[in-house]
Amino acid sequence: MELRVEELRQEAEKLLMDVWNILPNDPNERVYSLYQIVCSQYETDPRESHRLYYFCSGFPPHFGTGELGHNINVGVGKMQRTLLHFAAEKNFQECTRKLLTFGFVDVNVGDSTGCTALHLACREGMKEIIKLLLKHPKVNINARDSTGCTPLHLVCRKGFEEITQLLLQQPESDVNVMDSTGCTPLLLALGGMHANSKACREGFQEIATWLLQHPHIDVNAGVITPFHLAAFCGNDWAVSLLVQHPDIDLYSRTAHKEMTALHMAACKDDADIVRMILDAVMRKTDPMWVRKGQFLSYQAYEQRLDVVKELLQSPGLDVNNRDERSFTALHLAVLRGHVTIVQLLLNHQNINLDIVTKCISDNDLERIRGWQEDGDWKKTPCPRLITYIPFQKVAGMTALHFALELVEEEAAIEDRSMEGMTGVVNVLLAHPNIDINIENENGESPLYGPLRRKLGPILIRLFGRYEDMVDPCVHLLRSYCKKGDLDMSLIDPVMEKLHTPLNRLNLKIDAAKFDTLPLIHKAVAVGKEELLSVLIDIQQLDDINAGDGEKRTPLHSAAIAGQMKSIQLLLIHPSLMANHEDLDNTCFLACLYELINIYLPLVSCSKCKQLVQSSIRT
CATH class of the missing domain: 1.25.40.20 (Ankyrin repeat-containing domain)
Known part of the structure; x- marks a missing residue:
C-alpha cells in the first residue's frame, strides 16, 4: 500500500509540473483542477483518488475503509467545501459523476454558508451538473443555506429559465418557502425587495408564469405579497398575471402599514395598474371593498390626478368615505390646494360638502407621529399613509373651513400668492349645495377666518352666497x-x-x-x-x-x-x-x-x- 501511494505521489508531482502554469491562481482551485485531471487520466479506484486529493492538498491521508466515507465529505479551506462542492461549482462533470457513484458521498453537506453542491450549481447556472445532482436519490432539493435560500430561490433570482423548469418538475420542490427576508421564489422572480431597481420593474416573466402555473403555488405568500410588489414597482405584466390567478387575494394588506396593492399603485400614480386592479375587483368580488376603501383619500392628498379620475369612474364608489377622524377625500384635496382634483370630486353626483371632521386626541397625535417617523419596509419609498392628517385639534371643520384657513396662512404668514387656495375657495363656493353657516367646535363659521385676516376679496365671494x-x-x-x-x-x-x-x-x-x-x-x-x-x-x-x-x-x-x-x-x-x-x-x-x-x-x-x-x- 505504501509503495502504491509513493507511485501516485510521483505521478502527481510530474503532472503538477506540467499543468502548473495553466491552473487557477487560487490554491484550492488548483488542487481540485489537478484532481479532475488525475481522475480523467488514471483509472484509479475511489479510495486512492480520495487519498491523492488529500495528499495533493496538503492534508494527511487517512487509511482504512471505516474513515473513507467521513473524509470525502469533510470540507477544507475557509469555505469548508468538499470535493463535490468544487466539482459542482466548476462544472467538473466527470468528477461530479464519479463522486456521485460513491455510496458514502453526502450530496446534501453544506459549506460554511450552508450551501450544498446543488446550491452552488444553481447559482452558477451549471445545467448538466444540476441534472446529475437531481438524479441522486438522496438529494434535498429544498435544502436551505444560511440565508434561508433554496436552490429554487437562487435560479429565480438569477433568471435561469431552463434550470427553473428542471427544479419545478421535481415533485418534492417547495415553491412557497421563504428565505430569511420573507421572499418566496415568486417574489424573487419579480425582482425581489429592491423596489427601485430595474429588475424589480421588469422581473423574469417566463419564470413568474411557470411559478404561477405550479399546482401548489401560494400566490399570496411572502413578507409582502407578489401582488403588492408588482403594484408598487409598476410591473404591469406581473399585475396582469396575478389578478388572473384564481387564488389571488385582492384585499390583502401589508402587516406594517396595512396597505392594499391598490393603495400602492394609487400612491405611485400608476393609473394603468389601478385600472387593472379595479377591473379585477369588479369581476371577482362584491365591490363593497372598493366602495369602502380609503385609497381615494390617500391619492387625492398625494395629488394623483390620473388615479383620481380612474377611481371616480368606479361604480358604487363612496366618494364621501371617512377615516377615523372623518376626513374625506375632499378635505384632503383641499388641504393640498389641488383645484382640479377638488373640482373632480365636486362633480361627483354623491359628493357631500358638509361633512365635518372629528377632534384628534393626544394619543392619536402621538401614534401618528410614530408612524411618520417609522422607517419604510426594506427602506424603499413606501407611500405616505398618515402624513395627510393635519395636526389640527379643532373639530367640526368642513372642507371650506380648511380652504379659508389656508388662504389666511398664505396671505398672512407666507406672503405668497393666493391664487391656488383662492381657486379652491371659488370652486367650493360655486357648488350649489355648500352650506357656509356650519360652525366648528369653537363656534366659528367659515366667514370668521377671512374677517379676522381682513381678506376683502374672499369676503366678497362669501357674501355672494348670502344674497337671499x-x-x-x-x-x-x-x-x-x-x-x-x-x-x-x-x-x-x-x-x-x-x-x-x-x-x-x-x-x-x-x-x-x-x-x-x-x-x-x-x-x-x-x-x-x-x-x-x-x-x-x-x-x-x-x-x-x-x-x-x-x-x-x-x-x-x-x-x-x-x-x-x-x-x-x-x-x-x-x-x-x-x-x-x-x-x-x-x-x-x-x-x-x-x-x-x-x-x-x-x-x-x-x-x-x-x-x-x-x-x-x-
Missing part, C-alpha cells in the same frame, strides 16, 4: 366690503357676533357694542362715511335716533367729532330727529357752537332752521 338673506349684519358686511375699506376698529363689533351661524343672527347693527359705543356711533365718530351710508340704508336698523349710554345720538357723535360729511348724511335721513338732547339737555348744534366753519353752513338747512327756531321759542 335679510340679516342686517350680513347686509352691512357685504356692502361695506364691496367698498374695499376694511377697518378692523369698525368690523370687530360685528365679528363678535359671527361666532354663531349667520343664518341664526337676529341682531340689529346699532346694538353691536364696541368700547361701549354702538357701531353707527363709532362710524360717524371716526368719519367713515362709506360705512355710515351703508348703515343708514339698512331698513332693519333700529331708530337712527337711538342714544348711547349718555343718550347721545349718532348726530351728537358726529358733531362732537366735527365730521361734517357724516352730519350731512344723517340730516338727509327722513327718520332723523335733529332736536334730540342728551343727558345734559344738549342738542347736536350746541356741540358744534365752537366749530363756526361747520355750524354756519348747517344752520341754513331746513332741519337745522327748525331746530334753531324751536330753541328760540323755548
Whole structure:
C-alpha cells in the first residue's frame, strides 16, 4: 500500500509540473483542477483518488475503509467545501459523476454558508451538473443555506429559465418557502425587495408564469405579497398575471402599514395598474371593498390626478368615505390646494360638502407621529399613509373651513400668492349645495377666518352666497366690503357676533357694542362715511335716533367729532330727529357752537332752521 501511494505521489508531482502554469491562481482551485485531471487520466479506484486529493492538498491521508466515507465529505479551506462542492461549482462533470457513484458521498453537506453542491450549481447556472445532482436519490432539493435560500430561490433570482423548469418538475420542490427576508421564489422572480431597481420593474416573466402555473403555488405568500410588489414597482405584466390567478387575494394588506396593492399603485400614480386592479375587483368580488376603501383619500392628498379620475369612474364608489377622524377625500384635496382634483370630486353626483371632521386626541397625535417617523419596509419609498392628517385639534371643520384657513396662512404668514387656495375657495363656493353657516367646535363659521385676516376679496365671494338673506349684519358686511375699506376698529363689533351661524343672527347693527359705543356711533365718530351710508340704508336698523349710554345720538357723535360729511348724511335721513338732547339737555348744534366753519353752513338747512327756531321759542 505504501509503495502504491509513493507511485501516485510521483505521478502527481510530474503532472503538477506540467499543468502548473495553466491552473487557477487560487490554491484550492488548483488542487481540485489537478484532481479532475488525475481522475480523467488514471483509472484509479475511489479510495486512492480520495487519498491523492488529500495528499495533493496538503492534508494527511487517512487509511482504512471505516474513515473513507467521513473524509470525502469533510470540507477544507475557509469555505469548508468538499470535493463535490468544487466539482459542482466548476462544472467538473466527470468528477461530479464519479463522486456521485460513491455510496458514502453526502450530496446534501453544506459549506460554511450552508450551501450544498446543488446550491452552488444553481447559482452558477451549471445545467448538466444540476441534472446529475437531481438524479441522486438522496438529494434535498429544498435544502436551505444560511440565508434561508433554496436552490429554487437562487435560479429565480438569477433568471435561469431552463434550470427553473428542471427544479419545478421535481415533485418534492417547495415553491412557497421563504428565505430569511420573507421572499418566496415568486417574489424573487419579480425582482425581489429592491423596489427601485430595474429588475424589480421588469422581473423574469417566463419564470413568474411557470411559478404561477405550479399546482401548489401560494400566490399570496411572502413578507409582502407578489401582488403588492408588482403594484408598487409598476410591473404591469406581473399585475396582469396575478389578478388572473384564481387564488389571488385582492384585499390583502401589508402587516406594517396595512396597505392594499391598490393603495400602492394609487400612491405611485400608476393609473394603468389601478385600472387593472379595479377591473379585477369588479369581476371577482362584491365591490363593497372598493366602495369602502380609503385609497381615494390617500391619492387625492398625494395629488394623483390620473388615479383620481380612474377611481371616480368606479361604480358604487363612496366618494364621501371617512377615516377615523372623518376626513374625506375632499378635505384632503383641499388641504393640498389641488383645484382640479377638488373640482373632480365636486362633480361627483354623491359628493357631500358638509361633512365635518372629528377632534384628534393626544394619543392619536402621538401614534401618528410614530408612524411618520417609522422607517419604510426594506427602506424603499413606501407611500405616505398618515402624513395627510393635519395636526389640527379643532373639530367640526368642513372642507371650506380648511380652504379659508389656508388662504389666511398664505396671505398672512407666507406672503405668497393666493391664487391656488383662492381657486379652491371659488370652486367650493360655486357648488350649489355648500352650506357656509356650519360652525366648528369653537363656534366659528367659515366667514370668521377671512374677517379676522381682513381678506376683502374672499369676503366678497362669501357674501355672494348670502344674497337671499335679510340679516342686517350680513347686509352691512357685504356692502361695506364691496367698498374695499376694511377697518378692523369698525368690523370687530360685528365679528363678535359671527361666532354663531349667520343664518341664526337676529341682531340689529346699532346694538353691536364696541368700547361701549354702538357701531353707527363709532362710524360717524371716526368719519367713515362709506360705512355710515351703508348703515343708514339698512331698513332693519333700529331708530337712527337711538342714544348711547349718555343718550347721545349718532348726530351728537358726529358733531362732537366735527365730521361734517357724516352730519350731512344723517340730516338727509327722513327718520332723523335733529332736536334730540342728551343727558345734559344738549342738542347736536350746541356741540358744534365752537366749530363756526361747520355750524354756519348747517344752520341754513331746513332741519337745522327748525331746530334753531324751536330753541328760540323755548
